Amino acid sequence: MHPALFSLFGVILASLISLTAIVVLFVSESFLRKVIFFLVSLSVGALFGDAFIHLIPESFENLATATLTPVLILSGILVFFALEKFLHWHHHHAEVGEEDVHIHPVGPMVIVADILHNFIDGVVIAASFYLSPMAGIATTIAVILHEIPHELGNVALLIHAGFEKKRAILINCLSALASILGALIVIFISTKAVFVINYLIPFAAGSFIYIAGSDLVPELHKDVGVKKGLIQLLGILLGILIMFGLLFLE
Numbered sequence: 001m002h003p004a005l006f007s008l009f010g011v012i013l014a015s016l017i018s019l020t021a022i023v024v025l026f027v028s029e030s031f032l033r034k035v036i037f038f039l040v041s042l043s044v045g046a047l048f049g050d051a052f053i054h055l056i057p058e059s060f061e062n063l064a065t066a067t068l069t070p071v072l073i074l075s076g077i078l079v080f081f082a083l084e085k086f087l088h089w090h091h092h093h094a095e096v097g098e099e100d101v102h103i104h105p106v107g108p109m110v111i112v113a114d115i116l117h118n119f120i121d122g123v124v125i126a127a128s129f130y131l132s133p134m135a136g137i138a139t140t141i142a143v144i145l146h147e148i149p150h151e152l153g154n155v156a157l158l159i160h161a162g163f164e165k166k167r168a169i170l171i172n173c174l175s176a177l178a179s180i181l182g183a184l185i186v187i188f189i190s191t192k193a194v195f196v197i198n199y200l201i202p203f204a205a206g207s208f209i210y211i212a213g214s215d216l217v218p219e220l221h222k223d224v225g226v227k228k229g230l231i232q233l234l235g236i237l238l239g240i241l242i243m244f245g246l247l248f249l250e
Contacts, residue, residue: 004187006133007126010140011183014121017147018176021155021169036149037223040216041232043146045239047212050142053243054135055128055205062131062198069202076206081214083116114154114175120207121147122182127200130190135201138246142208145239146216151176 027035059069121143129136151172158168189196220232 003126003129003133003136003190006129006136007183007187008180010125010129010136011122011179014125014140014143014147015118015176015179017144018151018173020148021151021172024152024155024159024165024169036152037228038231038235039145039149040219041235042239043142043149044212044216044220045236045241046142046145046243047208047216047239048236049240049243050138051205051208051212053240053247054138055131055201055208058131058135059198059202059205063202072199072202073206073209076203076208077210078206079203080207080210084214111158111171111175114172115178117150118176119178119182122179122184123186123200124182124204124207125179126183126186126190127197127204130186130197131201134246138243139204141242141246142239145242146211 056069056073059072060066063069063072125136125140125143128139155165155168155172158171159165163171186197186200223232
């Protein structure tokens with residue numbers, strides 16, 4: 001199958017994850033906290049695993065100079081740091097019920113940030129499929145595992161910002177369409193400049209490292225206790241093992 005078709009399938013599948021936010025209508029807040037608690041751990045392992053097991057090794061193979069890959073990885077980390085500072089991204093994955101003193105201004109900011117986030121996800125997924133089918137599959141899985149708690153957290157935050165539940169879910173689903181636009185742009189430029197894809201991959205690895213290390217790990221530290229710590233560690237290891245297991249399918 002052509003990378004373009006793989007890319008569209010992967011990004012549509014990842015976009016459908018936004019529909020998981022519908023569970024906010026039917027489950028209790030306490031149950032939602034428990035689910036997000038484990039999913040955040042799983043997504044940390046998947047994002048780190050995809051970056052270090054798939055994307056970075058592939059980048060060293062495809063880029064001409066060994067120093068270029070680390071520079072692009074660091075660029076991804078720094079750019080995402082700057083974006084987060086500029087947009088005041090709020091990844092409240094594990095704080096579904098928390099009241100925020102800046103609750104109303106946060107609402108529109110969350111929407112803008114989520115559209116940008118989904119757009120970048122689409123770019124990363126498509127670029128990974130052009131690198132190799134297995135890199136694309138690994139990245140799609142990593143994005144999906146990250147998106148579930150991300151989407152649940154976004155909807156919860158929009159509700160706290162004053163949006164009606166159904167409207168918050170609809171906005172969240174519509175913002176997911178930005179990932180398809182990101183994928184289409186990569187598909188278009190791939191025929192014009194294939195080398196661009198090779199530069200996007202280590203940059204994407206840097207963004208995954210930043211998201212996992214800066215946004216998700218601090219959320220995990222908010223839940224204290226030996227039992228919770230062990231569950232988090234098992235979730236992270238499971239995410240890494242999923243990424244590692246995909247190597248045997250190549």
